[in-house]
Amino acid sequence: MAVLQSKQDALQARLSGLQFAPGGWLGAARSEALRRVTAMGLPGKRDEYWRYSDPTGLNATDATPVDLFDPLDEPAPFSGVDRLKIVFVDGVFDASQSDALALEGVQIEHLAEAGRADIHWASALYGVLETRGQSPVQRPLAALNSAFAAQGVLIRVTATPSKPISLIYQHKTATSDAMLHHCVKVESGAEVTILENGAAAARLSHVMEVDVADGARFHHIRAQGRAHLRQAITHLFARIGRNAAFKSFTLTANGHLTRNEAVLELLGADSVAHVAGAALGDGDFHHDDTVFITHAAERCESRQVFKKVLKNGAVGVFQGKILVKQGAQKTDGYQISQALMLDDDSQFLAKPELEIYADDVKCSHGSTSGAIDETALFYLRSRGVPLRAAQSLLVLAFLAEAIAEIEDEEISDDIRQRLQSWLARHEH
Amino acid sequence: MLEINNLHVKLEEEDKVILRGVNLSIGAGEVHAIMGPNGSGKSTLSYVLSGRDGYEVTEGSATLDGEELLEMEPEARAAAGLFLAFQYPVEIPGVGNMTFLRTAVNAQRKTRGEPEISAGDFLKLVREKAKTLKIDADMLKRPVNVGFSGGEKKRNEILQMAMLEPKMCILDETDSGLDVDAMKLVSEGVNALRGAGRSFLVITHYQRLLDHIKPDFVHIMAAGRIIKTGGPELALEVENNGYADLLAEGV
Numbered sequence: 079m080a081v082l083q084s085k086q087d088a089l090q091a092r093l094s095g096l097q098f099a100p101g102g103w104l105g106a107a108r109s110e111a112l113r114r115v116t117a118m119g120l121p122g123k124r125d126e127y128w129r130y131s132d133p134t135g136l137n138a139t140d141a142t143p144v145d146l147f148d149p150l151d152e153p154a155p156f157s158g159v160d161r162l163k164i165v166f167v168d169g170v171f172d173a174s175q176s177d178a179l180a181l182e183g184v185q186i187e188h189l190a191e192a193g194r195a196d197i198h199w200a201s202a203l204y205g206v207l208e209t210r211g212q213s214p215v216q217r218p219l220a221a222l223n224s225a226f227a228a229q230g231v232l233i234r235v236t237a238t239p240s241k242p243i244s245l246i247y248q249h250k251t252a253t254s255d256a257m258l259h260h261c262v263k264v265e266s267g268a269e270v271t272i273l274e275n276g277a278a279a280a281r282l283s284h285v286m287e288v289d290v291a292d293g294a295r296f297h298h299i300r301a302q303g304r305a306h307l308r309q310a311i312t313h314l315f316a317r318i319g320r321n322a323a324f325k326s327f328t329l330t331a332n333g334h335l336t337r338n339e340a341v342l343e344l345l346g347a348d349s350v351a352h353v354a355g356a357a358l359g360d361g362d363f364h365h366d367d368t369v370f371i372t373h374a375a376e377r378c379e380s381r382q383v384f385k386k387v388l389k390n391g392a393v394g395v396f397q398g399k400i401l402v403k404q405g406a407q408k409t410d411g412y413q414i415s416q417a418l419m420l421d422d423d424s425q426f427l428a429k430p431e432l433e434i435y436a437d438d439v440k441c442s443h444g445s446t447s448g449a450i451d452e453t454a455l456f457y458l459r460s461r462g463v464p465l466r467a468a469q470s471l472l473v474l475a476f477l478a479e480a481i482a483e484i485e486d487e488e489i490s491d492d493i494r495q496r497l498q499s500w501l502a503r504h505e506h
Numbered sequence: 507m508l509e510i511n512n513l514h515v516k517l518e519e520e521d522k523v524i525l526r527g528v529n530l531s532i533g534a535g536e537v538h539a540i541m542g543p544n545g546s547g548k549s550t551l552s553y554v555l556s557g558r559d560g561y562e563v564t565e566g567s568a569t570l571d572g573e574e575l576l577e578m579e580p581e582a583r584a585a586a587g588l589f590l591a592f593q594y595p596v597e598i599p600g601v602g603n604m605t606f607l608r609t610a611v612n613a614q615r616k617t618r619g620e621p622e623i624s625a626g627d628f629l630k631l632v633r634e635k636a637k638t639l640k641i642d643a644d645m646l647k648r649p650v651n652v653g654f655s656g657g658e659k660k661r662n663e664i665l666q667m668a669m670l671e672p673k674m675c676i677l678d679e680t681d682s683g684l685d686v687d688a689m690k691l692v693s694e695g696v697n698a699l700r701g702a703g704r705s706f707l708v709i710t711h712y713q714r715l716l717d718h719i720k721p722d723f724v725h726i727m728a729a730g731r732i733i734k735t736g737g738p739e740l741a742l743e744v745e746n747n748g749y750a751d752l753l754a755e756g757v
Contacts (some may be wrong), residue, residue, distance in 0.1 A: 448519025452559070457596035460556050461606075461666060462584035462614035471609065475649075 081241040085119025088137045089218075092120060096226045103201040104193035111205050111224035118218040130395040130427045131337055135309045136219060139453055141255035143282030144334075145504055147306045154246070155275040155301040155329075161244035161486060168249060169229055169256020169279050175246075179272070183268065189230035189259060200232045203261045207287040207315035211341035215370060220313040223285045227259035234263045235270040235294075236370030242297075247276030249308065254279035256374050261285045264294040266319075271486065272296070277303030277333075284312040292319040292346055297326075299489050301496065304331040307362060310505040313339045314353075320346025320375070324505040329493055330365055331500050337366040344371070344378040344406075354383040354483035356497065359392030359424070360504045366395035367415070373406040373439075382413040385480045387473055388424035389504070399431040402439050412440035418476045419449055470501045507705045508532040508555075508674050511618075513566035515554050515730075524550045526730035530707075532674070537706040539716055541606070541741060542727035543749050549593060551727075552678040556590040557583050570674055584610075585617035588736045589672035591663040593679040598650040604661070607632060607669055614670060630729045635668040639695050657688035664695035675699070676707045681715040693718030713745035726752050 098112070100106065121133040135142060156453065164186070165175035171188060176441045179186040187197060205224040211217055234245060234357050245260070256279035264270055268291075276315040278284070290296045310333060318324050330336050355435060357365045371380045386394035396415035417426035458468035484490035508530070515525040524547045532538050542548050554561050555568055557580035568575045575583055598606065612622045623631070636646060639661045651659050660680055667675055677696070681689055696706070696719050708719055716724070716738060724740040725732045726749070734740065734752055744752070 152647050429654075451598075453596050454598045456558050456580060457592070457598070458606075458610075459580035460558075460584055460590055460592075461610035461670065462617065463609055464581045464613060464617075467581065467609070467613060470600070471601055471606075475598060478600040 081117070081119040082122065085122050085386065087279050088120040088122070089115065091139050092137055092222070098226065099193070099228055102193035103196065104189075104204065107201065107205040108188070108225050111221050114209065114212065115218050115221035115225055118216050118221065119223070127397065130397070131335070131364060133219070135335055135336070136283075136311050141253060141279065142305070142309065143257070144280040144307050144487070146249060146252060147277070149304060152496070156244055156489065156492060159242065159244070159273070161242045161273060162233060163244050163246055164446070165246045165248065165500065166229065166256070166278070168251045168254035168257065169247075169258055169282070171229060181239045181241070181243070183235060183239045184243065185234045185236070186243070187232040189232060190228055192232055195282050195294060198231060199234055199263050200246075200261050203263060203287055203289055204259070207317055207386055208285060208313070210317070210343065211313070211315045217313060217339065217341070219283060219311050220285055220315075222256055223259055223283045223313070227257040227283070227285065229257065230259040231253045232261045233272075233432050235268045236265045238269040242271035242273050244273040244275070247274070247278035249277040249279050249303070249306070249466065250287070252276070252280060255281045257283045261486040262286065262296065264291060264296050266291040267293045269295040270297070271480070272298050273489075274298070274300035275303070277306045277308045278310070280308055280334045282308065282310040282312070284310065286314050286315065288316040288324065290316060290318045290322045290324050294319065295323040297485060299484055299493070301329045301493070302331075302336060304500065306332060307334040309333070311337045313341065316342045316351070318342065318344050318346065318349050318351055320348060322346060322349045324350070325483065325485065326354070327493075328355040330355065331496070332359060332363050332443070333365065334353040334362055335364045337368065339368045340370070342371045342380070343376055344380065344481065347375045348377050349375070350379045352381040352483050354381070354480045355385070356477045356480045356493075357384075357386040357394060358497070358500050358504070359386065359388045359394065361390040361392060363388075363392035364395070365393070367398070369398040371400050371411070373400070373402045373409045373411065375406055377408040378406070379410040379482070380412070383480045383483055384415040385477045386417045386426060387420065387476070388417055388426065390419035391423045393424065394426045396428045396430070396445065398429075398443070399433065400441055400443070402434040402436050402441065404435040406436045407438045409436060409439040409441065411439070413443040414479070415445045416476070417446060417447040418473060444502050466505055470498065473501055474498065507534045507536070508568070508570055508707070510568045511566050511656050513554070513568060514564045515550060515561050516564055518560050518562045524561075524730055525554070528730070528732060530725065530732060532705050532707060534705060536699065536723065537708065537719065538725060539708045539721040539722045539741060540711060540725045540727050540732075541710060541744055546727045547730040548727055550608055552590055552676045552709060556580060556588060566644065570646045572629045572689060576578065581613065582617065584670070584672070585614045587673035589667050589670060589675045591667060591677045591680050593682060595659040595663050597652045599652050601650050601652050603648055604632065604646050607666065611669055625744050632669060636665055638698065639665050639668070640691060641665055656683035657685065660688065660692050661695070664692055668695065668699060673703055674707070676709070678709045679711065680708070681710055681712060688719060689715065700707060713741040716741050728753055
């Protein structure tokens with residue numbers, strides 16, 4: 079089928095602003111990716127998977143400039159956590175603010191330097207999971223990222239490091255347009271926590287490919303900046319082996335447009351894949367969680383838990399799919415997406431999907447949107463809790479199921495504290 | 507303690523008058539019971555006093571120790587010492603019972619300008635009070651009233667009352683949905699809180715509860731008014747003869 083001319087035109091315009099870096103194994107992978115995106119064209123409003131979010135700003139040749147925002151009133155996320163810091167400013171690695179890339183049980187390489195070396199494990203991962211994720215749903219912006227991203231890290235985890243690896247994204251130029259591509263390989267029996275935080279740039283394209291080997295565990299917690307009108311498209315691709323775990327949680331507070339895609343494949347038996355998110359939107363906010371989880375092995379468990387708090391015209395989108403392949407018996411799939419509307423002006427659009435080809439599985443999905451429970455509010459007030467505090471307590475209660483997906487208590491406390499501060503700043 | 511004068515209330519949404527001139531005076535340390543047929547306005551009276559939305563006071567007043575209650579927000583009424591034990595305690599998923607109790611206790615202390623209770627002192631206090639109400643550690647950890655049986659919910663109301671130490675307690679059909687043993691437990695909880703300074707208004711359909719919580723005064727409410735007031739013997743009269751005679755008298 080010929081690609082729509084409008085999608086091709088959009089791609090040509092976008093390509094005109096990008097610089098291709100050839101050479102080495104990485105150059106070859108980039109060429110392949112360029113071929114993929116050329117065959118697809120850029121996304122359009124008429125694509126099934128872009129019906130609820132407008133890709134125009136992500137397709138545009140240049141990023142729309144965004145005012146810088148410095149949240150001086152609270153420490154940056156994860157500040158209190160002992161971690162290995164890797165800092166990117168407007169999408170470019172900043173050695174002066176970063177820690178030495180040395181941590182026992184981990185090898186870390188810069189993508190910018192990786193093309194020259196022969197990094198066998200990375201060449202088997204870079205663009206590979208992204209390619210797997212292109213079917214049955216096309217994700218051209220991920221292929222575009224694979225073709226042009228010049229910055230990122232390649233992380234190989236061979237044991238269980240003593241602290242999390244923290245990727246910090248600072249936005250310091252109003253017009254910055256960042257493309258980051260990370261690969262993480264968690265070897266058999268190893269366990270790692272990756273933290274990400276910050277707005278990154280006026281526009282961010284982000285891909286993380288994660289290979290979780292048999293018996294390995296991967297934890298991912300990110301906070302995508304606050305009170306900031308940046309645009310972001312992120313993709314998490316994961317391949318999960320036998321008896322392994324993948325757990326990801328994202329906090330999003332504001333942002334003109336955020337689309338977080340997660341494409342997870344459970345390929346070995348007895349594994350778990352959890353992906354969760356808490357989104358807080360006030361006003362000019364469009365937040366889209368698009369998730370695709372494939373069960374290709376027996377006795378795996380997947381959970382999708384997404385909660386959105388919306389006010390003043392904010393829009394929340396959830397597109398979540400569970401695909402259970404033939405033979406993936408005893409699958410346990412759970413999916414919940416809920417929006418709490420703090421006024422009548424906001425919007426929540428949800429498209430839950432189940433596609434099941436095995437006969438002995440347990441899959442459930444639920445989606446709701448509603449206002450604060452007035453009866454519960456009165457109950458709290460009748461016990462002396464002031465209106466604002468009672469509202470905050472109920473909003474936090476609404477978000478609790480998503481936050482409960484974070485295993486580390488110190489980190490979940492940090493996230494909860496941020497939610498509380500946001501609520502305090504955005505009272506009616 | 508609580509003075510209600512000529513209170514008239516209608517539903518905000520519809521033009522339906524519920525209370526038509528309620529007069530009631532409750533002194534410090536007294537226990538008053540209100541009985542009356544369904545739809546007579548008993549629960550409305552408890553909601554209006556505690557500040558629930560949806561009602562419009564068209565005439566009259568209600569004061570707690572001289573302070574006008576009806577103009578205060580619900581949380582201010584609570585801090586002033588008013589407590590309503592709900593007929594249907596509300597379930598709040600996601601909020602732990604313990605968090606709820608501590609938030610409420612500290613919010614009231616803050617409003618009154620008192621220091622917050624320390625985590626250790628709070629824990630000690632709540633464990634002690636929970637024990638006498640046979641509320642186990644698991645119930646304290648679970649979300650507020652979620653998955654509680656009818657009896658557990660009512661005991662949880664009394665626990666809140668014990669922790670908040672209000673001076674004016676309204677019990678709205680606290681006996682509904684309780685078996686004999688649970689009623690005894692709840693009544694013991696209430697009786698333990700009876701004392702010189704603390705007053706109670708007990709709303710009930712059945713005389714049974716008043717065997718356990720002995721009232722000083724019994725009022726009969728009908729069609730939005732208190733039509734008769736007497737001692738505990740008035741409750742027995744209702745139990746034996748129903749409301750028909752009293753209603754005929756009251757017209």
